[in-house]
Amino acid sequence: MFKEFFDFKKLKKEWIYFGAITFVLVLVSLYCAHAWGYNKASILLDDKKITAYEINEEIESLKNDLAVIEEKVADAGEEQSNKQAELSQMNSEYEEVTSIINQRDDVQKDYDSLLQQVEEKDEEIKALNQHISDKQKELDKITKGIVIKKKEPRVLVAGVFIAGKDIPPGRYKVEPNRGSGNYFVNGGAKVNIILGKGDDFYLPEYVFELDEGDEIEATLSVKYILVE
Numbered sequence: 001m002f003k004e005f006f007d008f009k010k011l012k013k014e015w016i017y018f019g020a021i022t023f024v025l026v027l028v029s030l031y032c033a034h035a036w037g038y039n040k041a042s043i044l045l046d047d048k049k050i051t052a053y054e055i056n057e058e059i060e061s062l063k064n065d066l067a068v069i070e071e072k073v074a075d076a077g078e079e080q081s082n083k084q085a086e087l088s089q090m091n092s093e094y095e096e097v098t099s100i101i102n103q104r105d106d107v108q109k110d111y112d113s114l115l116q117q118v119e120e121k122d123e124e125i126k127a128l129n130q131h132i133s134d135k136q137k138e139l140d141k142i143t144k145g146i147v148i149k150k151k152e153p154r155v156l157v158a159g160v161f162i163a164g165k166d167i168p169p170g171r172y173k174v175e176p177n178r179g180s181g182n183y184f185v186n187g188g189a190k191v192n193i194i195l196g197k198g199d200d201f202y203l204p205e206y207v208f209e210l211d212e213g214d215e216i217e218a219t220l221s222v223k224y225i226l227v228e
Helices: 002-040 052-143
Strands: 042-045 048-051 154-156 159-162 170-178 181-185 191-195 206-210 215-218 221-226
Touching (some): 181 206
Antiparallel strands (some): 154 221, 181 215
């Protein structure tokens, strides 16, 4: 009986070992089946049957593509910043050019205004020059004393004459007609000169107002030119 118990105990021990070995084998089989199944497992993607391994490769490829896209996005963002800076610079230059154009318009207006003022001054200067010319003629008339009338001169020989009888009264320029000699009006009280030419002591001409009744006495032939 003791022997039978020992055999039963031994048999039980062998079953435990067998069970343990069987369990280990099942676990190994399950692991291998899982690994083989994971690598061999497949799904439908876009109507294409692919394995998990291929899925991992696709994921890695997509990650790489995403990294490239992110890099391009970063580059695009930097380029956008540069373009924005260029745009800001162009806006600044545009404002500067616009300011210059506005200043040019203001300068043109000032130029046109000054040009108009210059033209007005030119007209004013012309009028003043004409006025000066007129005044100069008046001055010449006063300083030179005469403007010769368009009338034939009158010649009186040496002798004594009465204004209003022998010669009309008026303003005359007297010149020696021939030679030289004394010329008196009213006994020398009004005119007392020596008419003649070619000597510093002689007067080549003389202007005075001959009034009605004046008495002329001349020792030479005298030319009378009526002036105003």
